[in-house]
Amino acid sequence: MRVWTVGSSSAVPTADRGLAANLIEYDGERILFDCGEGTQRTLMKEKLGLMKISRIFISHWHADHFSGLLGLIQTMELEGREEPLYIYGPPRTEEFTEKILDTGYFRRSYDIFVQDIVEGEEIVGEGYTVKPFEVEHGVNAFGYSFEEASTKKANKEKMKELGLGSSPKVGKLKEGESIEWNGETVTPDQVVEEMPGRKVVYSGDTEKCENMIENAEDADLLIHEATCLHEMIDDRKGHTSALQAGEIASEASVDKLVLTHFSRRYRNNEEELREEALKEFDDVELAQDGKKFEVKPHRPEE
Ligand SMILES: [Zn+2]
Numbered sequence: 001m002r003v004w005t006v007g008s009s010s011a012v013p014t015a016d017r018g019l020a021a022n023l024i025e026y027d028g029e030r031i032l033f034d035c036g037e038g039t040q041r042t043l044m045k046e047k048l049g050l051m052k053i054s055r056i057f058i059s060h061w062h063a064d065h066f067s068g069l070l071g072l073i074q075t076m077e078l079e080g081r082e083e084p085l086y087i088y089g090p091p092r093t094e095e096f097t098e099k100i101l102d103t104g105y106f107r108r109s110y111d112i113f114v115q116d117i118v119e120g121e122e123i124v125g126e127g128y129t130v131k132p133f134e135v136e137h138g139v140n141a142f143g144y145s146f147e148e149a150s151t152k153k154a155n156k157e158k159m160k161e162l163g164l165g166s167s168p169k170v171g172k173l174k175e176g177e178s179i180e181w182n183g184e185t186v187t188p189d190q191v192v193e194e195m196p197g198r199k200v201v202y203s204g205d206t207e208k209c210e211n212m213i214e215n216a217e218d219a220d221l222l223i224h225e226a227t228c229l230h231e232m233i234d235d236r237k238g239h240t241s242a243l244q245a246g247e248i249a250s251e252a253s254v255d256k257l258v259l260t261h262f263s264r265r266y267r268n269n270e271e272e273l274r275e276e277a278l279k280e281f282d283d284v285e286l287a288q289d290g291k292k293f294e295v296k297p298h299r300p301e302e
């Protein structure tokens, strides 16, 4: 499972940063979270083919989070896409997408299904679910939690103790069946552990709020907006400072925090934002357009 921060500037792009977009690649499928201007060019630079994008989740309908949609949809058409594309977002997503699709002259070779979703609704994919949750931004706005289904993993240490090695019978144990081994019965719970799936959470735009912290709990990776330094936060209503993003990461006990959605005033010194977040949380990275983050599978402790 790999995650890219595709666009990382807030409100307006800079020479080095496009507008909000993040991509999760899971089991060959690509899922886009927001699609600001510049999204397709950064994906192309990283050789991340657009055609594998199956779903797009829009956090909210401010232009810096959707202004790349029209171009992306048209490129897919010109490349001869046939697979359907699914677009999800908060209330009014159907209405706004309809308008985008009704702009200009172009044909469409594939279907686009658009859906307004609400908190509590889960979009279920192959081996994962995406859960929207409400955040505080003054308009209908979601953060998203991408959650891999839990899996059954054999504990190698315990297998060794039982002398099971890499016996094909382990498959049976994973399916919940007991097996006979060296004249003894081995039950699944002796070897197999249920491992929670990986979790990646994206804040969209929000001020610091309780629902954000709750939904980010125990995430492997939290991609959180950090529009400005804390000294500016009173002028940026509906947004989070780097310091607050650090607090959220710490209160939600996540593994890693990636800061994104930087105001252009920090375009030459984003490191200041990272340093501020580091006061509250110790594993902080700055988003960069095209930067990749690997999220490793959970393994039983051995
Ligand atoms: Zn924004």
Ligand SMILES: [Zn+2]
Binding pocket: 060, 062, 137, 205
């Ligand atoms: Zn916004």
